[in-house]
Amino acid sequence: MGIDKQDTARPSLGLIGFGAFGRLVAATLVDHFDLTVCDPGYVQATLPDGRLCRMGTLADVARLDVVVMAVPVARLHHLCTTLAPLLSPGTLVLDVGSVKVEPVAIMQELLPDHVDIVATHPLFGPQSAKDGVEGHKVVLCPVRGQRLRSVARVLRRLGLKVIVECAEAHDREAAMVQGLTHLIAKVLVGLGPLPERMTTASFDLLREAVGMVKDDPPTVLHAIEVANPYSAEVREAFFAHADTLRAHFDADRERNPKENPTA
Amino acid sequence: MGIDKQDTARPSLGLIGFGAFGRLVAATLVDHFDLTVCDPGYVQATLPDGRLCRMGTLADVARLDVVVMAVPVARLHHLCTTLAPLLSPGTLVLDVGSVKVEPVAIMQELLPDHVDIVATHPLFGPQSAKDGVEGHKVVLCPVRGQRLRSVARVLRRLGLKVIVECAEAHDREAAMVQGLTHLIAKVLVGLGPLPERMTTASFDLLREAVGMVKDDPPTVLHAIEVANPYSAEVREAFFAHADTLRAHFDADRERNPKENPTA
The missing domain is CATH 3.40.50.720 (NAD(P)-binding Rossmann-like Domain)
Structure with a gap:
């Protein structure tokens, strides 16, 4: 070698x-x-x-x-x-x-x-x-x-x-790949301990993904969230889609306030 | 049997x-x-x-x-x-x-x-x-x-x-397990085709998780998002944490408007 x-x-x-x-x-x-x-x-x-x-x-x-x-x-x-x-x-x-x-x-x-x-x-x-x-x-x-x-x-x-x-194409894709992984990890970590017992295969994958990045040092987060010129754009898209989804659920609830049909 | x-x-x-x-x-x-x-x-x-x-x-x-x-x-x-x-x-x-x-x-x-x-x-x-x-x-x-x-x-x-x-304990945990998986899947699907090339192991897990649930029929979504009495609470916690995170990034940007240090 x-x-x-x-x-x-x-x-x-x-x-x-x-x-x-x-x-x-x-x-x-x-x-x-x-x-x-x-x-x-x-x-x-x-x-x-x-x-x-x-x-x-x-x-x-x-x-x-x-x-x-x-x-x-x-x-x-x-x-x-x-x-x-x-x-x-x-x-x-x-x-x-x-x-x-x-x-x-x-x-x-x-x-x-x-x-x-x-x-x-x-x-x-x-x-x-x-x-x-x-x-x-x-x-x-x-x-x-x-x-x-x-x-x-x-x-x-x-x-x-x-x-x-090339560096530009890399940073554009990494902004999604690493930016989204870390955003999701942060939201999930913020929700407290995640369930481990009655889990689905897909949820186990999510938890595993979070486990891989949640202890990344601040220097890595800085690179992903600040030094990547495309990361702000990806974050904004993520939050905008979350907002749309939330508005959709709120509208649903207004149409049908009986959230739990057994209540 | x-x-x-x-x-x-x-x-x-x-x-x-x-x-x-x-x-x-x-x-x-x-x-x-x-x-x-x-x-x-x-x-x-x-x-x-x-x-x-x-x-x-x-x-x-x-x-x-x-x-x-x-x-x-x-x-x-x-x-x-x-x-x-x-x-x-x-x-x-x-x-x-x-x-x-x-x-x-x-x-x-x-x-x-x-x-x-x-x-x-x-x-x-x-x-x-x-x-x-x-x-x-x-x-x-x-x-x-x-x-x-x-x-x-x-x-x-x-x-x-x-x-x-018991049914209550199940629904409480399922609200997180399935509710969060589907919320994240919806946000990611909303962002368009996800990168497949320059991916990390953690991102590949996220993508696999999304792939498992993104084609679930509306009847399954209804059960998870509407029929589960705890799902609204989990959704609100997810969106609230996303908001906190967004505010944190916005504050960072105001303190340091030069997002890309090479610019």
């Missing part, structure tokens, strides 16, 4: 950010790359199986073959500013943010011309991929250089389904 | 109603009971595997060991009025409605004292149980007589999970 530059040995990979998603990246890639983790918030970087990852400074990881930035979208601008002067020519830089328009613009603007860039959105998280990433999807947006196909090849070998798309 | 009265041979069972759910009942029970179908809307009653069921009049099926009324909740009062004088002593009568308070009251009031009654709500439908009923749930409410345990035994042998509960 490799990302072109030196296909003989395991390529070196610097992972910046060891939060919940960064740990998933590390656990997924540790056997395929010579991994170094950079996260000033951690004294040591421990994988779920107990293995320790080598740690390094930003300058250390910036020199490696591949750099993966697993930081919140809101911190990407600051990171790229700091990272840019440290990057070696030919390094491949990737992000993993839940939106793509903004990160692509930031990376294009701030990272030096001598690095290749592929923007990615892994369509899974620590919850949904707790049994492994196989079968999950990842979106790739080409940004700079010719490394997209080799990135896709590596990800496919990990069992991922690769979708190549 | 049998329902007490005559455990030696296959007991006779009359199924009233051959709609989508009645057909599922017929297909599930045909090998375990001597089945007769009554539905004036059908010239013949064909199972999914092509077998034909014996058909009979209301008077025919009323004489059998077991009578299952698979008709919309809104038609149960009329059916019970017509059926009552035809029923033999010792017959076991069951309904399959999505609510239980109203059907239990109707059956108690209209069916003769000499029949046993068990109210049921199979927590599945032709969509969710298209590969068979095994593993699905069914709620039983005791109404009259001592046959609840033998009904439970038969249903468990079919692979169903049996939950015994």
Whole structure:
């Protein structure tokens, strides 16, 4: 496995950010790359199986073959500013943010011309991929250089389904996919504990979906709800349809005030 | 398999109603009971595997060991009025409605004292149980007589999970389980075709849940949305939480009108 530059040995990979998603990246890639983790918030970087990852400074990881930035979208601008002067020519830089328009613009603007860039959105998280990433999807947006196909090849070998798309099309679809999931999860969580006993198969699916996203960190919510330029539109459509439905039920009740026919 | 009265041979069972759910009942029970179908809307009653069921009049099926009324909740009062004088002593009568308070009251009031009654709500439908009923749930409410345990035994042998509960507790929980599923399905269907490509696992679950209920017939919707005495309350809570969420997003936007930080 490799990302072109030196296909003989395991390529070196610097992972910046060891939060919940960064740990998933590390656990997924540790056997395929010579991994170094950079996260000033951690004294040591421990994988779920107990293995320790080598740690390094930003300058250390910036020199490696591949750099993966697993930081919140809101911190990407600051990171790229700091990272840019440290990057070696030919390094491949990737992000993993839940939106793509903004990160692509930031990376294009701030990272030096001598690095290749592929923007990615892994369509899974620590919850949904707790049994492994196989079968999950990842979106790739080409940004700079010719490394997209080799990135896709590596990800496919990990069992991922690769979708190549431009940042705008990604954000438009993600606004519905993630925006609606999180909206519905928030409404349902707000209703209190959901029934678990007399449930239907469809309700069990809803509850499972909510369970997957309800503990997503605020940084993920920020990306989905604020940083995605299309999310406000999707939210408005959701609330407008809810209003229509409510008006319909209210009208029904006015026509037939005896809501419970046995009363 | 049998329902007490005559455990030696296959007991006779009359199924009233051959709609989508009645057909599922017929297909599930045909090998375990001597089945007769009554539905004036059908010239013949064909199972999914092509077998034909014996058909009979209301008077025919009323004489059998077991009578299952698979008709919309809104038609149960009329059916019970017509059926009552035809029923033999010792017959076991069951309904399959999505609510239980109203059907239990109707059956108690209209069916003769000499029949046993068990109210049921199979927590599945032709969509969710298209590969068979095994593993699905069914709620039983005791109404009259001592046959609840033998009904439970038969249903468990079919692979169903049996939950015994009173009608009020059932309707209260079903109002959330089915009410919320259908509300969310309606809002999502209203938003138009849902994305299928760049989807997350949680969104795929939502889409699957919607797919299971979106084609439910109006009679099922009526039971869930109107005949359930607790459904209005659940709807109001859903809409109230949606409103709170919307207000929260609106306030956020006022504080930070630059929705897209790259703009």
